[in-house]
Amino acid sequence: MRRIVQGIRVLLHLLYPKRCPICDRVWRPREGMEFSMGGRTVKIPVSCAYPVCDTCKGQITYVQEPACKQCGKPLEGERQEFCGDCARKEHAFLQGKALWVYKGAVKESIYRLKYGNRREYAVSYAQELLRQYGGWLYRRQLDAVIPIPLHRKRKRQRGYNQAELIARELGRLLEVPVRSDVLLRTVNTRPQKELNDKERKNNLKKAFKIAENGVQLDCVLLVDDIYTTGSTMDGAAQVLKEAGVSRVYAVSVSIGRGY
Ligand SMILES: [Zn+2]
Ligand SMILES: [Zn+2]
Numbered sequence: 001m002r003r004i005v006q007g008i009r010v011l012l013h014l015l016y017p018k019r020c021p022i023c024d025r026v027w028r029p030r031e032g033m034e035f036s037m038g039g040r041t042v043k044i045p046v047s048c049a050y051p052v053c054d055t056c057k058g059q060i061t062y063v064q065e066p067a068c069k070q071c072g073k074p075l076e077g078e079r080q081e082f083c084g085d086c087a088r089k090e091h092a093f094l095q096g097k098a099l100w101v102y103k104g105a106v107k108e109s110i111y112r113l114k115y116g117n118r119r120e121y122a123v124s125y126a127q128e129l130l131r132q133y134g135g136w137l138y139r140r141q142l143d144a145v146i147p148i149p150l151h152r153k154r155k156r157q158r159g160y161n162q163a164e165l166i167a168r169e170l171g172r173l174l175e176v177p178v179r180s181d182v183l184l185r186t187v188n189t190r191p192q193k194e195l196n197d198k199e200r201k202n203n204l205k206k207a208f209k210i211a212e213n214g215v216q217l218d219c220v221l222l223v224d225d226i227y228t229t230g231s232t233m234d235g236a237a238q239v240l241k242e243a244g245v246s247r248v249y250a251v252s253v254s255i256g257r258g259y
Contacts (some may be wrong), residue, residue: 098255126169
């Protein structure tokens with residue numbers, strides 16, 4: 001029996017080789033993944049696990065404590081509670097967490113997910129996020145996971161919304177419904193990286209709206225691939241709160257330093 005299982009695995013690997021999401025090299029994880037969520041242990045068997053390879057693990061920066069209590073950005077000093085950005089302004093979401101620092105190979109990885117059709121990376125990102133924050137996410141008692149939407153024009157061009165792919169996998173593992181139908185992007189906003197801080201805010205203020213049916217949710221998790229100043233999360237959280245959602249949390253795959 002074990003031989004058959006092993007054989008199927010080898011065959012699957014040949015048909016659908018697993019790639020490390022960071023270096024994009026084909027590799028075969030030797031073991032599954034395990035993480036604890038509110039007292040229960042979730043196990044992902046080796047055949048379904050898509051972790052970062054051992055080489056890359058040591059080369060990318062996982063966000064660790066001390067991190068900003070508000071947005072999750074890594075902090076320089078132990079004594080700070082908030083990053084400079086969060087000390088200055090209030091966010092519309094209650095708390096945010098991020099997995100990796102947005103630089104180097106992480107940056108390239110996200111680029112390939114968005115523009116290189118490496119959709120399977122979304123599964124890796126979600127699994128890595130849960131390994132890091134499974135307990136925290138579970139304790140939020142979420143009613144829904146909501147991806148930051150793309151404008152439908154952009155989604156059509158790309159063929160998919162990368163945040164939605166990540167959200168779907170997170171929701172599946174957390175056993176929380178994924179609602180990509182409640183939050184919509186209204187205008188095709190200019191890419192945020194072309195704008196300064198003030199322009200970013202204005203650019204996003206009216207970028208989101210709630211679908212016609214409204215929202216009947218109390219506590220939600222917003223999911224995005226990159227967090228920089230938080231203005232995207234804020235824009236989305238704001239409209240959700242205005243529509244009656246009382247608690248909005250945020251999670252992102254990567255987070256910029258020094259904003
Ligand atoms: Zn790698
Ligand atoms: Zn912060």
